[in-house]
Amino acid sequence: MPTEPIVFADSQNASHNDGYSGARVREQILDTTQVGVAEGVSGALVAAGWTQTGGTKASFSLVLSNGVPWVWSIPDPPIEDKPTINKGIHVCSMSGKQFHFYDSYRTTPNVGLDYITWIQMGLTEAASRGNLITKITNLTWSHLGSWQQESWPYENWWHLDFEAPVIGFAWNGTNIGGQKQVEGAANAVGFFGFIWMVGSYGPGNDACSGGGLILRSTQAAGWLEVGIRPAERWPCTPTFKFTASTGGEHPEFTLNIGMGTYTIIANQFQFFVFRETDPYSLAGSQQLMATFPMLASDHGVTYGAVVASGRSFRMTLEFANVNAPCVAAANSGLTRRLGEYDEYPGISPLLYPIKYRHELLMPNGAPLGEPAFIGASMNGAPKTVDGQARIVGQMWDALIIHDHFPLDARALFGNRRMQCVGNEYSYWAAKVSLWVAYDAIT
Amino acid sequence: MGVAYSDVPPIFVPGINGETAAALQAGIHAAMTAAGIDSESTEDGYLYELRSDQNIACRVLIEDAGVVGGKGRLSVQFRSVDGVRLGVSHPIIYDTDRTYEMTLSRAQLFIALTGYSSDEAPNGKWGLAVGGGVPFIPDLPLLCLQEPIQEQEEVTEAWWSSGSDNNVLADGYGFRVSWLNKWMWDGCWNGSRVGGYASPEPSILRLAVLARPLPDWALVRAQQTQYVNGDPLYIEPFLVWGLTAGAIGRLRGQIWDAILATKDRPLEHEIITEEFDPVSALKYGDFTWRNWMHYQSGDIGASRGSYYSGLYLLKSISGQAGGGESNYAY
Numbered sequence: 001m002p003t004e005p006i007v008f009a010d011s012q013n014a015s016h017n018d019g020y021s022g023a024r025v026r027e028q029i030l031d032t033t034q035v036g037v038a039e040g041v042s043g044a045l046v047a048a049g050w051t052q053t054g055g056t057k058a059s060f061s062l063v064l065s066n067g068v069p070w071v072w073s074i075p076d077p078p079i080e081d082k083p084t085i086n087k088g089i090h091v092c093s094m095s096g097k098q099f100h101f102y103d104s105y106r107t108t109p110n111v112g113l114d115y116i117t118w119i120q121m122g123l124t125e126a127a128s129r130g131n132l133i134t135k136i137t138n139l140t141w142s143h144l145g146s147w148q149q150e151s152w153p154y155e156n157w158w159h160l161d162f163e164a165p166v167i168g169f170a171w172n173g174t175n176i177g178g179q180k181q182v183e184g185a186a187n188a189v190g191f192f193g194f195i196w197m198v199g200s201y202g203p204g205n206d207a208c209s210g211g212g213l214i215l216r217s218t219q220a221a222g223w224l225e226v227g228i229r230p231a232e233r234w235p236c237t238p239t240f241k242f243t244a245s246t247g248g249e250h251p252e253f254t255l256n257i258g259m260g261t262y263t264i265i266a267n268q269f270q271f272f273v274f275r276e277t278d279p280y281s282l283a284g285s286q287q288l289m290a291t292f293p294m295l296a297s298d299h300g301v302t303y304g305a306v307v308a309s310g311r312s313f314r315m316t317l318e319f320a321n322v323n324a325p326c327v328a329a330a331n332s333g334l335t336r337r338l339g340e341y342d343e344y345p346g347i348s349p350l351l352y353p354i355k356y357r358h359e360l361l362m363p364n365g366a367p368l369g370e371p372a373f374i375g376a377s378m379n380g381a382p383k384t385v386d387g388q389a390r391i392v393g394q395m396w397d398a399l400i401i402h403d404h405f406p407l408d409a410r411a412l413f414g415n416r417r418m419q420c421v422g423n424e425y426s427y428w429a430a431k432v433s434l435w436v437a438y439d440a441i442t
Numbered sequence: 443m444g445v446a447y448s449d450v451p452p453i454f455v456p457g458i459n460g461e462t463a464a465a466l467q468a469g470i471h472a473a474m475t476a477a478g479i480d481s482e483s484t485e486d487g488y489l490y491e492l493r494s495d496q497n498i499a500c501r502v503l504i505e506d507a508g509v510v511g512g513k514g515r516l517s518v519q520f521r522s523v524d525g526v527r528l529g530v531s532h533p534i535i536y537d538t539d540r541t542y543e544m545t546l547s548r549a550q551l552f553i554a555l556t557g558y559s560s561d562e563a564p565n566g567k568w569g570l571a572v573g574g575g576v577p578f579i580p581d582l583p584l585l586c587l588q589e590p591i592q593e594q595e596e597v598t599e600a601w602w603s604s605g606s607d608n609n610v611l612a613d614g615y616g617f618r619v620s621w622l623n624k625w626m627w628d629g630c631w632n633g634s635r636v637g638g639y640a641s642p643e644p645s646i647l648r649l650a651v652l653a654r655p656l657p658d659w660a661l662v663r664a665q666q667t668q669y670v671n672g673d674p675l676y677i678e679p680f681l682v683w684g685l686t687a688g689a690i691g692r693l694r695g696q697i698w699d700a701i702l703a704t705k706d707r708p709l710e711h712e713i714i715t716e717e718f719d720p721v722s723a724l725k726y727g728d729f730t731w732r733n734w735m736h737y738q739s740g741d742i743g744a745s746r747g748s749y750y751s752g753l754y755l756l757k758s759i760s761g762q763a764g765g766g767e768s769n770y771a772y
Contacts, residue, residue, distance in 0.1 A: 002676035002701055003445050003715050300671030331670055358690045364594045390670040
């Protein structure tokens, strides 16, 4: 009905969310590692009401083409005053925890080094291998395992598969130790080579392990899922893979790590991840937004979703430029939208702007605020009216305020605590900012 | 969105004879009287007082201005109650084959040549529309910034006007053809009146339209705001103007009994809505809205014209008459 009220889409209002309840969450992700970021985002989404529908356990494979080092001979007479060593033969490491072999007949390991797990060499290669397997298998923070001999013509190779005990993120990174000689041995023995991890392209590459969670947001119209996992190869950034119930593509986005902490604001249908410490950074992927909006079902919308990264929402509310990769669905599956603004109408939130680049204020200087609509391109056809983005619904807990504000500023709007997550800086566009509500700061 | 409903619904008066000054003036006067608007006679016409339900008033002088440039015209001039601040004189041409219609209430009036906005109307495409009056003054919007709390000044005077251009270059502005005015407009706020010029631009009277960020390039059409099924959004017809020449316009008020579609609509297109009392949920009736704004003469680009807008005025109510107290439905 044309005269019906346009209301603030409140994710916690049962008359808006149709009973698909959740919570508003705002968290700062202090761990800057890729697992830390993945865990932080997934933890916030679960707290907000996204449900876990699947996932994988982290795993890696250790392939030993020449076995592991073992003690060829017991010294006679025994060595009384064995030197203390700070490193042995490095087999592999996971999340910075290293596994080193040592010859107990000749050396004493420095057990005070908490980043090294020492493994005693056996008197046979098989015994050493058994000690390694036992040590890793019995770790409380890790794995189950299995091992097998490779088949011909690699029957002398051993393939050890390790797996995290639960679905989720296990390790920030793994690497192999490389080829080594046994300390103290006269000849080069017990070296190992061609150890590789799942996902690595070859020996010597620092491989990041897998593991991940699949989280789902659900409405009556369907669902939107995000699969979160650490990357399996350099640069080891967490990846976010989206799937819609309506099908389409399965785009992946990443968040850079090691450049500062992230903040996430989420509810059961939507989330924003961004770095408050450097809001103007354009380098790499440092923000991610996904929304499964309050759909305009009275206006022909059966499904809608928008996911955007890059320069999106922090610096522009128009997502159709080369620096703001995005995917969207408008009564369809997810379709990637990335291109020049003169090629794709793109994905554009409804901004309630004025044509000219002015703020819109009340006479007393207070800026006007309106609920934020979001549009998605129907078919991406360029330069045609049919290709224009159409409104699919309203962003949850969001307002467009008709003035610029410092990024990440917080204020009270309509008795809701809100944070400014983005400004429209394009010179041709209206002077507006995007605000999202949160309930508490943690 | 929120509709600013008047206590007494507006009336729609079609078929006003615009062929002579006397007929046109008589028809307008009859409509104004039927709407309950007070008047006093002047030498060449009438001085009316428009007063909103918020007890803010202005006056409008409608009189025979004689023949200018070969065209006979009435002059429609909005002004302050004390007569100190005078608006532009909007021409309403009378000539053969001209029939006018009015939509008016005690706070505002809209006069238009039926069937025409910018196309070649009988005897010229200018001097064919004017709207104006006292806007609804909204309270600090619910979604406005609350910290720090800012008091809104008392509004003692507010009025506006918008009319078709006074020359043959009638892709020319005014709310009959565009959300943006050019020459023939006024905005008056608490003793400060601006208007009657095309620049500096930021202060010009306009409706706050939804313009998508993408610019209107030569090869790419700027986007209209609409749902997947082509329906426009309907939003408040907010009036924006600056206090002084060059000052950035601010939201001064809202047109009573009107809604703004976010895309171009056919001239005089009508829609019917069901309206309900928000408290009792009883149905008021079927409301008929009529689009007052459309640029007929082809596509002049999104930066002008009605590409982003259709201004629907409440034409009639069937069923239970009246709406009781002013009901800002938000």
